[in-house]
């Protein structure tokens with residue numbers, strides 16, 4: 001079995017598992033460690049090392065997600081993470097700390113790759129836009145299976161507001177929006193994406209996609225829109241896939 005190791009760095013937990021690359025499944029039970037209070041790159045690197053220590057037999061490529069722009073391993077935005085990530089050469093820092101090559105990828109891009117290869121958008125051609133609704137809004141554009149990274153469509157300004165400040169799951173929780181109210185905001189968001197990109201399919205990920213039955217029908221757009229199926233496994237699987245393709 002060919003495997004790569006995937007690590008998903010999230011706001012509350014850092015999760016990792018070896019991934020069977022042919023099946024797109026965890027090859028062993030995943031381990032989760034709480035995200036450190038002030039999650040600076042060096043503190044997060046320490047957690048990655050601790051995670052990897054739980055899998056002493058794994059020696060394949062390692063991929064990690066970062067919730068920010070990652071260009072050639074270097075992080076250049078930090079909307080929802082500690083500012084010290086900006087300018088950090090994550091590939092170098094993590095590779096030095098873990099003693100083997102590590103490849104960092106934007107969290108939504110990782111989720112997008114995983115969903116298109118093994119999840120809800122498997123076998124779908126044309127333009128698939130994967131959005132993750134969480135603390136922020138992440139986006140991945142995948143055309144005929146090829147990822148166009150770092151699209152950052154959560155930061156689109158619509159009617160004078162940043163999209164993720166209005167329509168993320170955090171906005172829903174903090175503003176105590178009803179599903180209907182949130183559905184209206186999501187409709188505005190997805191209609192804007194529809195107008196700009198004319199995609200063939202939208203896929204909605206993030207933890208809240210488990211509540212799809214509550215809000216899916218409230219998003220009133222022309223394009224087909226479906227919930228993600230890999231849910232909270234998408235980051236780990238996508239990070240592993242990404243790493244295996246960089247080596």
Ligand code: BGC
Nearest residue numbers: 067068069079108136137138
């Ligand atoms: C960040 C993106 C990230 C998204 C989801 C946004 O605020 O800018 O890079 O993918 O949140 O975590």
